[in-house]
Amino acid sequence: MLSGSIPWCRDLLSICEMVVQNVQGKGAGYGQQKWNGNMKAVLLSLVAGLFLLSGAQAAEPVALHVAVTGGEPGKGQMIIALFATKKDYMKNAVAEATVPVDESAAASYSFEGLAPGDLAISVIYDEDNDGKLDTGFMGIPKEKFGFSNNAKGTMGPPSFKKARFDLVGPEQQVEISLSSAR
Numbered sequence: 001m002l003s004g005s006i007p008w009c010r011d012l013l014s015i016c017e018m019v020v021q022n023v024q025g026k027g028a029g030y031g032q033q034k035w036n037g038n039m040k041a042v043l044l045s046l047v048a049g050l051f052l053l054s055g056a057q058a059a060e061p062v063a064l065h066v067a068v069t070g071g072e073p074g075k076g077q078m079i080i081a082l083f084a085t086k087k088d089y090m091k092n093a094v095a096e097a098t099v100p101v102d103e104s105a106a107a108s109y110s111f112e113g114l115a116p117g118d119l120a121i122s123v124i125y126d127e128d129n130d131g132k133l134d135t136g137f138m139g140i141p142k143e144k145f146g147f148s149n150n151a152k153g154t155m156g157p158p159s160f161k162k163a164r165f166d167l168v169g170p171e172q173q174v175e176i177s178l179s180s181a182r
């Protein structure tokens, strides 16, 4: 990703060096050299800044293909949610999709334009299409669910650490199989 921008920065760097050398050639006294040194530092930080900027721009968006298995053929829907930080895990999703379960008992969805980095996925198998995970006695889920890495928790969802993975571009495929609390 960054490799494309490095030669460009090197070109700019050599232009800076040429400018500094030209100025140095014309300058004479100590004061001039000091000024040149300062100017070089300014130009170098400018180059470093541009390098960082192009590096940030080079963080290309990622397409994530999520496939979920373990539902009932043609019944209900999968609610797939993506979480990018531990703080937002199971609270604020960066993206969410609700996908009907097909006749092969699977559901898949492609998220586009995601930022690379940490990601954890939760899936609810919403069998009765009411938009939520049905729970029963003691809050134990009556519907199936799943997480990235097929991570499992005890008495609740797995930790962000267990479910997270590195989302890297340009495309990534994740398969999740549902499990049951029952």
Ligand SMILES: [Ca+2]
Binding pocket: 125, 126, 127, 128, 129, 130, 131, 132, 133, 134, 143
């Ligand atoms: Ca439900």
